[in-house]
Amino acid sequence: MKKITIIGTGVMGHGIGQLYAQHGCEVTLYDLNDEALNNARSMITDSLSAMISKEIISEEDMKETMAHLSCTTDLKKAVDGAEMVVEVVPEILSLKLxxxxxxxxxxSEKTVIASNTSAIPLTELTQGALHPERFIITHYFAPAQIIPLVEIIQMDGVTDPKLLKEVEVFLKMCGKSPIILKKEVPGFIANRMQMALMREAFWLYENGIASAEDIDTVIKDSLGFRYVFLGPLEGQDIAGIGTTYNVGLKLFPVLDDTKVPHAFLKEMMDNNTVGIRSNKGFYEYTEESGKEKIRKRNDNFLEVFKLRNKQLGK
Ligand SMILES: NC(=O)c1ccc[n+]([C@@H]2O[C@H](COP(=O)([O-])OP(=O)(O)OC[C@H]3O[C@@H](n4cnc5c(N)ncnc54)[C@H](O)[C@@H]3O)[C@@H](O)[C@H]2O)c1
Known part of the structure; x- marks a missing residue:
């Protein structure tokens, strides 16, 4: 996979393009207009600069990465000779189709088409496809150039098994931690687990059990702290299955099991209290403090990224 085209260079696409360019691929970024492409370039420049300041890459690495990237608004030119085309356009089925x-x-018939869809099954993405066997989902997490996991989703009996292996090996070569789902399931794995946690966090908040800050502290200073290096199931082996079984007998019946997102979230949306982009969500922000929050988040992610690479001997 030496020649890759990214279709849609927003929040996710620019990061995926950056990652592949950092690993020596010739990457063409395609979007609808120059403004989107300029934004993508500047996000990539900022991200690489932050990596230099953390001594993750050198100035020379950054130059090489930028030299591997080109931009165009001409689709024909963008995909010319591409071995893999990565679709990262908004989550609207008709747009993707x-x-x-x-x-x-x-x-060409051999070109791989990978989607970064968050939730649309491959069976829907490939309706009308000329060659469904070359379609695959590679689901990244933001920021895509930093967060290691990529969920790979295939269609049983349709996806070319050689392609599956090739994509897995390629992602590992890019320093990622790919996992292949044995069966397709809505939300894949990470978002299912994340949403189960969010449902409970929203319930705790809605019922006044603790403040937003305290709920966040509980995760950052307990589960989040552990989960970087110890998954929930291996953690059970250390704790002992019996303990969790007994706790489950007590707690499962009283955990939140609402089938629709909590009403207060809709109220927040109606009041334009949607987070940093409206200067108010669970917390309040100014233009500056919102930007600082995102900068600090990225900075902390890079620290964990370094620590993780060190542990893996990279
Ligand atoms: N944002 C996330 O955290 C996240 C995480 C995982 C997966 N995803 C998935 O990734 C995909 C993209 O999400 P995003 O957050 O990067 O969206 P985004 O809105 O930030 O970026 C989408 C980009 O696609 C471009 N675009 C729109 N129509 C296009 C077209 N016809 N051809 C080419 N480019 C087009 C837009 O100009 C924009 O630059 C979605 O499927 C989303 O569900 C998002």
């Missing part, structure tokens, strides 16, 4: 139709008309 139109995009695949346009791509398949331009690329």
């Amino acid at each position: 139109d995009t695949y139709r346009a791509i398949e008309a331009l690329v």
Whole structure:
């Protein structure tokens, strides 16, 4: 996978493009207009600069990475000779289907088409595809250039098994930690677990059990602290299965099991209290403090990234 095209260079696409360029691929970024492409370039520059300041990469690495990146608003040029095309357009099925139709008309039969969809099953993404066997989902987490996990989703009996292996090996070469789902399931794995946790966090907040700050502290200073290096199931082996079984007997019946997102979230949306972008969510922000929060988040992620690489001997 030496020549890769990224279709859609927003929050996720620019990071995926950066990652592949950092690992020596020739990456073409494609978006609808120059403004989107300029934004992507500047996000990549900022991200690489932050990596230099943390001594994760050198100035020379940054130059090389930038030299591997090119931008275009011409789809034909963008996909010309691509071995893999990564679709990272908004989560709207019809938009994704139109995009695949346009791509398949331009690329060779061998070109891999990977989607970063958060939730749309491959069976829906490939309706109308000329070659469904070359489609795959590679689901990244933001920021894609930093967070190691990539969930790979295939279609049993349709996806070419050689392709599956090739994508897995390629992602490992890019320093990622890919996992292949044995069966397709809505939300894949990480978002299912994240949403189960969010449902309970929202319930605790809605019922006044603790403040937003304290709920966040509980996760950051307990589960989050552990989970970087110890998954929930291996953790059970250390704790002993019996303890969790007994706790489960007491707690499972009283955990939140609402089937729709909590009403207060809709109220927050109606009041434009949607987080940093409206200067108010669970917390209050100014323009500056909101930006600082995101900068600090990225900075902390890079520290964990370094620590993790050190542990893995990278
Ligand atoms: N944001 C996240 O945290 C996240 C995480 C995992 C997966 N995803 C998934 O990744 C995909 C992209 O999400 P995002 O957050 O990067 O969206 P985004 O809105 O930030 O970026 C989408 C980009 O696609 C471009 N675009 C729109 N229509 C296009 C077209 N027809 N051709 C080419 N480019 C087009 C837009 O100009 C924009 O730059 C979605 O499927 C989303 O569900 C997002």
